[in-house]
Amino acid sequence: MARVRFIGNEPVTVPELGSRVVQPDQVVEVPDGRFEGYVCQTTKWEPVEEPGSKKTNIKKEAS
Numbered sequence: 001m002a003r004v005r006f007i008g009n010e011p012v013t014v015p016e017l018g019s020r021v022v023q024p025d026q027v028v029e030v031p032d033g034r035f036e037g038y039v040c041q042t043t044k045w046e047p048v049e050e051p052g053s054k055k056t057n058i059k060k061e062a063s
Contacts (some may be wrong), residue, residue: 002035003027003049012044 006012006022013021014028022028030038032051039047 001029002032002047002051002053003029004035004038004045005048006044007046008044 038045
């Protein structure tokens with residue numbers, strides 16, 4: 001899943017995300033195939049993690 005940040009001024013309800021209410025400056029996960037549909041709205045959304053990016057959770061073991 002890709003991630004985008006909502007940069008609008010007021011909370012919005014996003015039907016595509018199960019009618020989830022998204023707050024200003026909130027980061028949400030969106031389907032990879034819909035990433036461009038969000039980030040093309042440059043006054044409302046900005047990219048955080050592009051489709052196909054892999055998060056790395058590196059755990060350090062205690063010595």
